[in-house]
Amino acid sequence: DTAVSQTPKYLVTQMGNDKSIKCEQNLGHDTMYWYKQDSKKFLKIMFSYNNKELIINETVPNRFSPKSPDKAHLNLHINSLELGDSAVYFCASSPSDREPRETQYFGPGTRLLVL
Amino acid sequence: SQQGEEDPQALSIQEGENATMNCSYKTSINNLQWYRQNSGRGLVHLILIRSNEREKHSGRLRVTLDTSKKSSSLLITASRAADTASYFCATDVGNTDKLIFGTGTRLQVFP
Numbered sequence: 001d002t003a004v005s006q007t008p009k010y011l012v013t014q015m016g017n018d019k020s021i022k023c024e025q026n027l028g029h030d031t032m033y034w035y036k037q038d039s040k041k042f043l044k045i046m047f048s049y050n051n052k053e054l055i056i057n058e059t060v061p062n063r064f065s066p067k068s069p070d071k072a073h074l075n076l077h078i079n080s081l082e083l084g085d086s087a088v089y090f091c092a093s094s095p096s097d098r099e100p101r102e103t104q105y106f107g108p109g110t111r112l113l114v115l
Numbered sequence: 116s117q118q119g120e121e122d123p124q125a126l127s128i129q130e131g132e133n134a135t136m137n138c139s140y141k142t143s144i145n146n147l148q149w150y151r152q153n154s155g156r157g158l159v160h161l162i163l164i165r166s167n168e169r170e171k172h173s174g175r176l177r178v179t180l181d182t183s184k185k186s187s188s189l190l191i192t193a194s195r196a197a198d199t200a201s202y203f204c205a206t207d208v209g210n211t212d213k214l215i216f217g218t219g220t221r222l223q224v225f226p
Contacts, residue, residue, distance in 0.1 A: 004157070031212050041201060043158075043216040056213050090157055094212060102146055102207060104214060106157035 004107040023091030030096040032074040119217030127223040134191040136220040138204030
């Protein structure tokens with residue numbers, strides 16, 4: 001009964017490849033996020049979707065494209081992977097229609113290593 | 116730029132001792148949250164304090180907020196080895212759902 005799940009947990013791939021990370025939440029939340037955590041543990045938001053609509057799009061290379069087929073899913077597709085994309089990617093969700101709506105629930109993370 | 120800076124970067128204590136972590140931020144906020152991250156895991160929400168609150172408690176956690184100094188502190192009392200983790204503060208940005216995370220404090224509690 002995992003609240004926010006991500007697949008895969010580990011992803012090792014070659015530079016130049018295209019890969020996708022999937023995220024699902026069963027909390028009934030309207031808002032979902034993607035974060036990137038670098039090797040220094042610095043956590044930065046990348047995207048946010050509310051009810052399948054993009055609401056936050058930080059300065060992220062357009063090689064990164066989020067897709068939300070429904071409000072329970074937010075996938076992240078990365079084209080032409082670069083060495084600097086190596087990081088841990090976290091998905092999160094939050095309720096927008098009930099308190100405490102600011103609290104975010106995180107997935108376990110996907111550890112991406114680009115060789 | 117990074118919204119929150121945390122101090123200290125790392126903290127090592129013995130079980131039973133108290134641990135205090137500090138967070139400073141740069142702009143006005145509606146609320147400030149603290150999250151815990153165990154090694155290799157996702158972040159877990161601990162506590163939220165709103166801008167009109169000065170202190171909040173949850174179990175062994177005590178959070179203070181000083182909006183005039185743009186700072187917050189997290190106190191963990193009677194620490195346990197299981198408290199070993201990284202702790203992050205996070206502040207909201209305007210009326211969005213966007214959170215800006217601090218740099219984190221790595222806490223090590225020795226049994």
